[in-house]
Amino acid sequence: MGDHDSGLALTRAVHDRAAEHRLDEAWLAAAWTAPESRVLVVERGNVHWTDAGGPALVLVAPRDAPDGERYFLGVDPDGTAYFAVSADALPERPDAQTGHLYTLGSVLGERDAGLLVHAFGLENWHRTHGFCARCGQPSEAVAAGHVRKCTVCGTEHFPRTDPAVIMLVVDPAGRALLGRQPSWPEKMFSTLAGFVEPGESLRQAVVREVAEEAGVRVADVTYVDSQPWPFPSSLMLGFHATSVDDHIDVDGTEIAEARWFTRDELRAATEAGEVKLPGPISISRHLIELWYGEKFPEDVTGTIRRN
Numbered sequence: 001m002g003d004h005d006s007g008l009a010l011t012r013a014v015h016d017r018a019a020e021h022r023l024d025e026a027w028l029a030a031a032w033t034a035p036e037s038r039v040l041v042v043e044r045g046n047v048h049w050t051d052a053g054g055p056a057l058v059l060v061a062p063r064d065a066p067d068g069e070r071y072f073l074g075v076d077p078d079g080t081a082y083f084a085v086s087a088d089a090l091p092e093r094p095d096a097q098t099g100h101l102y103t104l105g106s107v108l109g110e111r112d113a114g115l116l117v118h119a120f121g122l123e124n125w126h127r128t129h130g131f132c133a134r135c136g137q138p139s140e141a142v143a144a145g146h147v148r149k150c151t152v153c154g155t156e157h158f159p160r161t162d163p164a165v166i167m168l169v170v171d172p173a174g175r176a177l178l179g180r181q182p183s184w185p186e187k188m189f190s191t192l193a194g195f196v197e198p199g200e201s202l203r204q205a206v207v208r209e210v211a212e213e214a215g216v217r218v219a220d221v222t223y224v225d226s227q228p229w230p231f232p233s234s235l236m237l238g239f240h241a242t243s244v245d246d247h248i249d250v251d252g253t254e255i256a257e258a259r260w261f262t263r264d265e266l267r268a269a270t271e272a273g274e275v276k277l278p279g280p281i282s283i284s285r286h287l288i289e290l291w292y293g294e295k296f297p298e299d300v301t302g303t304i305r306r307n
């Protein structure tokens with residue numbers, strides 16, 4: 001496994017983003033006309049994929065791509081250039097299936113998972129940022145899709161990423177804190193999480209969120225890993241934290257219920273179907289399994305409505 005391989009489904013990208021080409025119109029034009037270049041057609045996160053020889057994205061030659069906003073994603077070690085095209089509808093393709101990053105992210109190979117998370121993140125942002133936040137006039141994609149520029153005042157806008165902390169808190173006895181949001185199904189439990197606020201460090205965000213949501217006082221915070229989560233534009237920053245004691249006082253708004261679990265209790269509860277956990281694509285599952293010491297069987301996964 002390479003050093004990029006953290007075990008997180010959406011953190012496996014291997015393409016070189018080759019940002020030095022984004023402003024090089026001649027290079028981009030040549031890459032777009034090269035028959036060996038490959039294009040991922042994306043429509044609101046939906047893409048074509050096939051399962052012949054393992055799950056893989058359908059990547060087409062530039063001449064076979066539909067019209068649409070074009071983003072340069074990067075190159076791979078053999079020099080192949082990758083683009084995404086944001087289409088209003090996926091072309092008819094009887095030989096392929098349609099899937100979404102949310103379900104494909106953990107089954108695709110590392111190259112394809114990386115291309116898709118990059119393309120979907122950009123597509124989402126472009127679709128929802130068509131106007132200048134400064135003057136309200138239309139903006140247009142520049143820099144091969146990695147910047148939007150206002151057509152009137154010239155302000156450049158960069159793709160938005162919202163940092164969110166997500167943390168597994170462990171009490172002095174080694175038990176893990178899992179909580180349930182009111183909108184989730186009754187048995188669904190996960191780690192606590194929340195957005196970083198302006199002017200706040202990551203550690204401060206962890207301490208504040210755990211206190212707000214569960215009334216638990218955090219002692220120590222250790223960074224574990226991160227994963228892009230473009231549903232729509234988050235970057236999940238994963239932590240393990242320890243609490244000063246086992247006192248819980250849930251806020252009842254963001255978290256309806258929170259409980260400490262020993263490993264044995266969590267095993268028994270998941271085996272009995274009394275507790276469901278977030279899916280293997282999520283960093284929360286990863287944080288829980290790192291504490292638990294092994295992976296859970298697939299049937300412990302619950303369903304959370306995605307944003």
Ligand SMILES: [Zn+2]
Pocket residue numbers: 132133134135136137150151152153154155
């Ligand atoms: Zn403007």
